[in-house]
Amino acid sequence: MSELPAAALPDGPVLGADEAGKGPVIGPMVAAAIRTDPAVLPDDVDDSKRLSPARRASIATSLRSDPAIDVGFGIVEVEEIDDPETDMNSLTVAAQVRALAAIACEGDLAVVDAGDVIAERFGDRVTAGLAEREITVETIAEHGADDTYPIVSAASVLAKVERDRRVGAIAAEYTGFGDVGSGYPSDPNTREFLQTYVEEHGAVPACARRSWSTCADLLDAAAQSDLSSF
Incomplete structure (x- = not known):
């Protein structure tokens, strides 16, 4: 796993991943991944927790409609969360791997928000999960990456908006x-x-x-x- 300051990310497309919904009692956990040059991200992209619902929705729409941005999601449904043979750390890895695998290219750099008390271990597990899908990436995993890296902030917004959309569908049901x-x-x-x-x-x-x-x-x-x- 690599360590690289946000300002020192290479030019060109980079992957970012984060998840929403690890702690709720209702609904799925949703991970989102984004692949783009960070330079094309909206100037006001921020950690989803610091944005209003309306602003999150606006940013998410902008991200998903931009042809220069690829977006992927990884969903962990309630039944999988309730499986006694698994745990939330493993499921968070699985969610991010699913989201990243949808858009990753061979040799990409992935910056992910660490869902484990040991960030390096989390990053290694994400790298290994993608390798099992025959996708080789270099991974940076940090706690609070959604606050440090705009590419991860953007992923956090996408994850939160998609999670909220699914909770809205549950409410309607x-x-x-x-x-x-x-x-x-x-x-x-x-x-x-x-x-x-x-x-x-x-x-x-x-x-x-x-x-x-x-x-x-x-x-x-x-x-x-x-x-x-x-």
Whole structure:
């Protein structure tokens, strides 16, 4: 794995990758990758967390419509997240590899936001995952790369907007159970949505990550409520 300051990236196309939705209890994790010359990126591209939803959407539209920019996505669905044989670090690697593989060219430089406490290990795993697909890249993995490298900031915006679009589709599917909210366990709207669904069906909805403690707690509470009715 390489280490290179953002300002010292080579001229020409570079890959960037980041993901959104690692922590929510509802919906998939979405990784996005972008391949372009960083010089063509919008001047106001920034870490998605510092942009308003409207600005993120505008930047994402601009990125996806620019013929000089290639975009790829890697989706990890709820069923895969709930698989007891895997873990979130491995799934984050898998998501970024899927997104990068959609657009990477042999010999590219990839800059990725590290989803592991050991950034170098994460980068090595991304490199290895692409090598398994017969794609050779050089990888820079850093914590906070979405704050340091505009190419990764752009990927973070794409990932967030796509993740939000998918949560919006989930909300449209479950209109009878209240506001889905952001999908994060800390969101009271999300918790109320899940509680309403569990109270009616005795199970969490298919869009929820059953392995998350939020779901387990709601199911336990429902079970105790059923027992107390006898």
